[in-house]
Amino acid sequence: MKSSFKRYVIGKPLRSDALGEQKLSKTKALAILSSDALSSVAYGPEQILIVLMTVGTLALWYSLPIAAGVVILLVALILSYRQVIFAYPHGGGAYVVSRENLGVNAGLVAGGSLLVDYILTVAVSVSAGTDAITSAFPSLHPYNVPIAIFFVVFLTILNLRGVTESASILAYPVYLFVGVMLLLIGMGLYHVATGQVPAELHPKVGTPVAGISLFILLKAYASGSSALTGVEAISNAIPNFKNPAPNNAAKTLLAMGAILAVLFIGIVSLAYFYGIAPTAEATVVSQLAEASVGRNLFYYIVQGTTAMILVLAANTGYSAFPLLAVNLSKDGFIPRIFQIRGDRLGYSNGILMLGAAAIVLIILFDGATEHLIPLYAVGVFIPFTLAQTGMMRKWWRDKPKGWIAKFTINTIGAAISFIVAMMFFVTKMPQVWPVFIFLPIIIFLFHRIKLHYQAVGEQLRLNHEELAAIEGNVFIVPVAGITKVVENSLHYAKSLHVEKVIAFYVAFDQADAKAFEEKWKAWQPxxxxxxYYSPYRSITQPLIKFIDKVEHQCTKTGHKVTVVIPQFLPKKGWHHMLHNQSSLLIRTTLLFHRNVVIMTVPFHLSK
Structure with missing residues (x-):
């Protein structure tokens, strides 16, 4: 029943060799990896206007140069991350760039910031989309939290079904939003060009404004730069692209940057010409739609697509979080379970972890996560600054052809990103102070996990001398590699002087199987x-199938099958969650086999 329900919800398992079919085309990748960045045009321009309104409506003309400054930063980021894509084609983005060029701790700051930021992306985006829906239907307002949780569960399930399937479904509303916004901007500019918008609605560019200061302008600029969250996602997700992956990722990044720039400048310009100021009752986009076309069908289409894109912005987190987690996991800084592909070839543990963390945030903040937006934005600009500083160091060190132009681009981007990050800290300290607590805690945990894995590796690794050859009933020993745990179990099985000892290994690809057989032959001839090659990445099923065959033969002769399960026991209890509990799963499954004896040979770690 449980398996059937899982198949119904998630879909049939995919073979490992079907991984190529799960790669994204540029069209689909643009939709699911750009949704966060594109959705920010629904609130980025508004953030600029909110700050300027503290001085007065005359200050609204400053939104035009501020928007131009935001686009300059966008261009610098796009060009920078395009260079990151070609320099680091295996993905990882800011984490890998910072780790390789600025050191491990810088990489962990970038990686930890982005992990938290992707969780905030899901919580904030879904909550914002839910607010848009319940604003249209006030009777649903008491159900904000359940509705938001429903959207998170829906997106989690959709992503568990595979990257290609989620992209196929989510591409339509994203492109619909882009089309509707371009149409809205086009109609608005047409009205401006044809003189249908009175000049008195907006202050003249250059009008002196009493009370304006550099601090306010920088604060408005920092607030507007929140529209650039999500720009780095494509550089993290390069492995999800069809080949040639770096070229396709770079083209997708440029397309995203162009669309984002047009939408952002268009909405800010229209807001200026129409003299629109943000209010608690209506968003800037809502006021623009009403001013341009009135409250007709198109107005509600604008509102509906805006609500959809805000919810779907969360999908950028689902696309980038698992791949970033894989990179951190491969380096030993987070548990190895994040490297395991699920039935549909996605990194399902990362997807589930992201969904669960977002739900916890939504519940804790009762669906009102708008206070997390500054934290969300500063969590992006820290990796922006580190990534571009790392690229500066790379060009300075390697000095490839054309390195001066590349170095200049990254220098400009790093400087602006640093200024924006500092402005967030200075102007929004009440909202962003948690970064000074959670980042050190996260980095401390990263290092503790790394130290544990190093200690385990030292205790399990066989040195050159230990790799020398060691000299009725069948004993089967499931093995996961050539380690002291396996050696300990084989020693025990041989000490019983049994007729047959068979080691059983499950490989997830053919090349791995062949390489392991050669190593084994040299170590335990x-x-x-x-x-056994397992195309669906299952360990227990191939083992049970093999045991059943051996058990059937032994039953005829009256012999027994004994499964010797190697298991290492960490010194500390919390270390258990850092390791795959395969031995426990195997033992639990074999308990239902009457003619199989189960033996566990423990190997105790000392540190």
């Missing part, structure tokens, strides 16, 4: 190795 007297122990027969049976290798």
């Amino acid at each position: 007297d122990v027969r190795l049976v290798t």
Whole structure:
């Protein structure tokens, strides 16, 4: 029943060799990896106007040069991350760039910031989309939290079904939003060009404004730069692209930058010409739509697509978080379970972790996560600054052809990103102070996990001398590699003087199987190795299938099958969650086999 329900919800398992079919085209990648950045045009321009309104409506003309400054930063970021894509084609983005060029701790600051930021992306985006829906239907307002949780569960399930399937479904509303926004901007500019918008609605550019200061302008600029969140997602998700992945990712990044620039400048310009000021009752986009076309069908289409894009912006987190987690996991800084592909070839543990964390945030903040937006934005500009500083160091060190132009681009981007990050800290300290607490805690945990894995590796690794050869009933020993745990179990099985000891290994690809067989032959030539290729990445099913075959033969002769399960036991209890509990799963499954004896040979770690 449980398996059938899972198949119904998630879909049938995919073979490992079907991974190529799960790669994204540029069209689909643009939709699911740009949704966060594109959705920010619904609130980025408004953030600029909110700050300027503290001085007065005459200050609204400053939104035009501020918007131009935001676009300059966008261009610098796009060009910078395009260079990151070609320099680091295996993905990882700011984390990999910072780690390689600025050191491990800088990489962990970038990686930790982005992990938290992707969780905030899901919580904030879904909550914002829910607010847009319940604003249109006030009777639903008491159900904000359940509705937001429903959207998170929906997106989690959709992503568990696979990257291609989620992209196929989510592409339509994203492109619909882009089309509707371009149409709205086009109609608005037409009205301006044809003189249908009175000049008295907006202050003249250059009008002196009493009370304006550099601090306010920088604060408005920093607030407007929140529209650039999500720009880095494509550089993290390069492995999800069809080949040639770096070229396709770079083209997608340029397309996203162009669309974002046009939408952002268009909405800010229209807001200026129409003299629109933000209010608690209506968003800037809502006021623009009403001023341009009135409250007709198109107005409600604008509102509906805006609500959709705000919810779907969360999908950028689902696309980038698992891949970033894989990179951190491969380096040993977070648990290895994040490297495991699920039935549909996605990194399902990362997807589930992201969904669960977002739901916790939504519940804790009762669906009102707008106070998290500054934290969300500063969590992006820290990696922006580190990534571009890292690229500066790379060009300075390597000095490839044309490195001066590349160095200049990254220098400009790093400087602006640093200024924006500092402005967030200075002007929004009440909202962003948690970064000074959670980032050190996260980095401390990263290092603790890394130290644990290093200690485990030292205790399990066989040195050169230990790799020398060691010399009725069948004993089957499931093995996951050539380690002291396996050696300990084989020693025990041989000490019982049994007739047959068979090692059983499950490989997830053919090349791995062949390589392991060669290593095994050199290490344990007297122990027969049976290798099984598992295209669906299951460990227990191939093992049970093999045990059933051996058990059937032994039953005829009255012999027993004994499964010797190697298991290492960490010194500290919390270390258990850092390791895959395969031995426990195997043991639990075999308890239902009457003619199989189960033996666990523990190997105790000392640190």
